[in-house]
Amino acid sequence: MTAGPVIPDFGEASDCVSENRTFCSDWVRENWDPVLQPALVEHVKLTLIAVVVGFAISLVAALLAHRLRHVERPFAIASAVIYTIPSLALFQLLVPITGLTVTTVEVALVGYTLLILFRNILTGLRSAPPEVLEAARGMGLTGTQTLFRVELPLALPAIVAGLRVAVVSTIALATVAAFVVSEGLGVPILGALPLNFKTEIIAAGALAVGLAIVADAMLVVVQRLLTPWAYTRRVA
Amino acid sequence: MTVAALDVFLNSLDFIVDRRELILDKTWEHVQLSAVALAVSIALAVPVGVVLGHLHRGSFLAVNLANVGRALPTLVVIAVGVAFLGIGFANQVVALVVLGVPPILTNAYVAVDEVEPDAVEAARGMGMTPSQVLRRIELPLALPLLFAGIRTAAVFIVATATIAAIAGGGGLGEILVNQASYRVEGLVGAAICVSLLALAADAGLGLVQRALTPRGLKEEVPAFEPDVRSVV
Numbered sequence: 294m295t296a297g298p299v300i301p302d303f304g305e306a307s308d309c310v311s312e313n314r315t316f317c318s319d320w321v322r323e324n325w326d327p328v329l330q331p332a333l334v335e336h337v338k339l340t341l342i343a344v345v346v347g348f349a350i351s352l353v354a355a356l357l358a359h360r361l362r363h364v365e366r367p368f369a370i371a372s373a374v375i376y377t378i379p380s381l382a383l384f385q386l387l388v389p390i391t392g393l394t395v396t397t398v399e400v401a402l403v404g405y406t407l408l409i410l411f412r413n414i415l416t417g418l419r420s421a422p423p424e425v426l427e428a429a430r431g432m433g434l435t436g437t438q439t440l441f442r443v444e445l446p447l448a449l450p451a452i453v454a455g456l457r458v459a460v461v462s463t464i465a466l467a468t469v470a471a472f473v474v475s476e477g478l479g480v481p482i483l484g485a486l487p488l489n490f491k492t493e494i495i496a497a498g499a500l501a502v503g504l505a506i507v508a509d510a511m512l513v514v515v516q517r518l519l520t521p522w523a524y525t526r527r528v529a
Numbered sequence: 530m531t532v533a534a535l536d537v538f539l540n541s542l543d544f545i546v547d548r549r550e551l552i553l554d555k556t557w558e559h560v561q562l563s564a565v566a567l568a569v570s571i572a573l574a575v576p577v578g579v580v581l582g583h584l585h586r587g588s589f590l591a592v593n594l595a596n597v598g599r600a601l602p603t604l605v606v607i608a609v610g611v612a613f614l615g616i617g618f619a620n621q622v623v624a625l626v627v628l629g630v631p632p633i634l635t636n637a638y639v640a641v642d643e644v645e646p647d648a649v650e651a652a653r654g655m656g657m658t659p660s661q662v663l664r665r666i667e668l669p670l671a672l673p674l675l676f677a678g679i680r681t682a683a684v685f686i687v688a689t690a691t692i693a694a695i696a697g698g699g700g701l702g703e704i705l706v707n708q709a710s711y712r713v714e715g716l717v718g719a720a721i722c723v724s725l726l727a728l729a730a731d732a733g734l735g736l737v738q739r740a741l742t743p744r745g746l747k748e749e750v751p752a753f754e755p756d757v758r759s760v761v
Contacts (some may be wrong), residue, residue: 379702
């Protein structure tokens with residue numbers, strides 16, 4: 294008896310999948326646990342790390358620029374130049390330095406958040422009216438006390454507005470990370486592209502968009518909780 | 530490490546010079562794609578934003594449409610486009626327009642909406658009709674912010690047009706995604722070209738802005754300063 298060729302058993306695709314119809318919910322149900330859910334979790338992680346690090350850097354830079362005027366221009370110009378580098382290129386450009394790692398992706402994602410966060414934090418810090426600062430000084434607050442009790446709270450709306458843009462655009466950009474590491478929602482999208490497998494493209498794409506919308510809505514709620522005074526007087 | 534990085538950089542400059550025909554070819558394709566996408570974005574977004582701003586209406590539409598647009602990853606738009614429209618120029622343009630419309634629309638709306646009410650009041654007092662107010666008062670005063678939106682969109686579009694390489698090719702992205710043939714030098718060389726192209730597009734639009742700004746309003750037109758209005 295001769296041994297026949299070993300044919301691996303990949304299971305059977307449903308009619309919907311093998312005909313590549315627009316959207317096969319059975320594929321999504323079957324692949325939620327092994328494919329989609331891990332990609333979604335990775336995507337959230339990629340975004341969170343990038344925004345937190347980007348925010349920390351921008352906050353320090355903005356606080357410096359708030360006190361020392363000549364810090365503003367160099368940082369603004371540097372972050373604007375980073376902005377013009379195509380994401381696809383920046384991810385790959387960093388590969389010779391940091392390798393095919395998550396670090397590469399995070400460095401690039403952080404770079405893209407700097408411009409919008411820095412500008413919004415600084416604008417917010419500068420939005421405190423002079424008479425309010427005068428009053429703070431009249432009450433005997435020190436510079437640090439003024440910063441934490443007056444300037445930062447008044448800057449919150451502008452800061453959260455910047456965070457919203459940064460979070461939403463980072464979620465969008467993180468899909469491109471799949472060109473470098475196999476993490477995030479870009480992976481199923483890139484994988485499905487050569488096969489033109491519609492269900493996977495739509496499912497992963499919808500998850501990315503949904504994630505952005507949910508994150509944006511959450512930040513709006515956070516802002517309302519943090520700045521209740523901004524919404525009390527609007528009762529007309 | 531720094532020496533190696535410098536090496537790569539110098540080699541990539543060599544690549545640009547040695548393969549100038551390829552680079553010029555791909556740059557030209559890149560420019561065509563970006564220009565068409567930007568033109569369509571402007572044609573769609575500026576009239577809507579300006580009219581809504583003039584009427585001080587539809588802030589919900591102008592702002593939220595822009596936010597939704599921002600949430601749509603270009604990769605997703607292109608992938609969905611590939612699945613349904615097939616590969617090609619039209620798909621690439623659609624994806625880039627989705628990217629270009631939000632900043633232009635939001636800025637156009639905010640720019641016209643926030644024109645000094647006193648100026649509009651004075652113009653009306655001088656007997657100007659609403660369309661005269663729009664053309665002679667609101668548009669010139671809105672120009673800086675309006676152009677900030679267009680310039681930001683231009684930079685977005687030029688930088689992102691590289692992704693078009695996965696939807697049928699064309700443009701400098703083709704060199705970027707093909708490291709197997711062009712190596713690191715090609716990657717860095719193409720990236721440098723894209724960045725320069727983005728900065729050039731911004732500078733060129735800055736010149737257009739200068740030319741369109743009435744003499745009385747001419748201040749220094751700012752260098753690249755993406756100003757995307759995010760309305761709280």
